[in-house]
Amino acid sequence: MDDTRSRQVLIAGAGIAGLTAALAFSERGYLVRLFEQAERIEAAGAGIQLSPNATRILRQLGVLERLLPAAVRPEAVVLRDAATLRELARVPLGEAAERRWQAPYLVAHRADLQGALMARLAEQPDISLVTGARVGGVVPGPHHVTAMAEIAGKTVEAGGFLLIGADGVWSKIRDLGALARSGSARNAASAAGASSRFSGELAWRATIDAESAAGEAFAAVGAANCVTTFLHPGFHMVAYPVSRGRAFNLAAFTAGETMAESWSGHADPNILAGAMRGTAAALARLVEDAGPWTAWPIHTVDQRQPWTTPAGIALIGDAAHAMTPFAAQGAAMAIEDAATLAGLVAASPADPAAALAAWEKMRRPRVAKVARRGALNRLAWHAVGPVAVARNLFLRLRSPEKLAADLDWLYGWNPDALQFRSSA
Numbered sequence: 001m002d003d004t005r006s007r008q009v010l011i012a013g014a015g016i017a018g019l020t021a022a023l024a025f026s027e028r029g030y031l032v033r034l035f036e037q038a039e040r041i042e043a044a045g046a047g048i049q050l051s052p053n054a055t056r057i058l059r060q061l062g063v064l065e066r067l068l069p070a071a072v073r074p075e076a077v078v079l080r081d082a083a084t085l086r087e088l089a090r091v092p093l094g095e096a097a098e099r100r101w102q103a104p105y106l107v108a109h110r111a112d113l114q115g116a117l118m119a120r121l122a123e124q125p126d127i128s129l130v131t132g133a134r135v136g137g138v139v140p141g142p143h144h145v146t147a148m149a150e151i152a153g154k155t156v157e158a159g160g161f162l163l164i165g166a167d168g169v170w171s172k173i174r175d176l177g178a179l180a181r182s183g184s185a186r187n188a189a190s191a192a193g194a195s196s197r198f199s200g201e202l203a204w205r206a207t208i209d210a211e212s213a214a215g216e217a218f219a220a221v222g223a224a225n226c227v228t229t230f231l232h233p234g235f236h237m238v239a240y241p242v243s244r245g246r247a248f249n250l251a252a253f254t255a256g257e258t259m260a261e262s263w264s265g266h267a268d269p270n271i272l273a274g275a276m277r278g279t280a281a282a283l284a285r286l287v288e289d290a291g292p293w294t295a296w297p298i299h300t301v302d303q304r305q306p307w308t309t310p311a312g313i314a315l316i317g318d319a320a321h322a323m324t325p326f327a328a329q330g331a332a333m334a335i336e337d338a339a340t341l342a343g344l345v346a347a348s349p350a351d352p353a354a355a356l357a358a359w360e361k362m363r364r365p366r367v368a369k370v371a372r373r374g375a376l377n378r379l380a381w382h383a384v385g386p387v388a389v390a391r392n393l394f395l396r397l398r399s400p401e402k403l404a405a406d407l408d409w410l411y412g413w414n415p416d417a418l419q420f421r422s423s424a
Contacts, residue, residue: 047249
């Protein structure tokens, strides 16, 4: 294999996972070709929470300093009863988070994070970003993998020793990776069909100006400098400031029916209104003033499917393990995936296949634990009757410091694989 291929990493998808992976591999001396099917890099979604386990990596990659001017450091995560607006629990963040976990907890607009990643990417001469490029074929070889990308109606081949699928929950690379493993298009189609499913949940989002009527309604029901979660048996809603505090991101979650495979769409607003029966009048007014809401279906990926192949294909982020957002860790897991994958591959340059297998073995337990935490949060936040009473009692008896300590395993994570050592 020529030297370029032996040092080149191919990445499909220029979202948070793909951009972070490009930077992490570039930091270690690799050449990177990044393919994005969209003609322009545009952020999907609205607000995003970045816990210390993610911002620690962004700082090491030189991204955090570019994000900080547009981000907000919330003072706490606050849980409130949606019917009474009574505070149930508080986890201190702000300076307390930085002292405890040695990195900040931030909330930001997703576009600001992607902008910071892109700004850092532009400074790396070894990263080539191609937009309007859809990877539609993969040919594995004994020591390299070739990707075929459709660009402006033409098929362009690119070779490298590693192809990373960072193309989200509806990943094309996941399908192609199944084909590479099975050697059969029929088996690949079967594996791909079972790997992604609708969770039964809809997410509703809105961004409101802090100076608007909706912004004033929010100020009446929650602290403007916190991440506030309103708990109710039929739904829960998370609200926090973005864009230097000039706007608030609202995300509500209800049961619902599947929609088209897209991150945004239109659903019957009566679904959200019906789920909110029994909530405080001020909260209902906020939801009404914040509209119209955009809905999107929450899809998950079967985490039992392989994330890597010996042929040199790896899936990261939602392509590997899309989960419900109830632990607020989707972006953080993608960022962790990217950094640790680059670290382990760089540590074993003579045996990339073994590095991929070791990475998958290392990542699976942590990702599974995060998914379980999200499932537990969802159960607790939608509790009803005696279960809700028990939840409230537990939270009342748990001090803010103990609630923070319960998150040390998640926010304090900092494996050796994060140490950047250029392999050039």
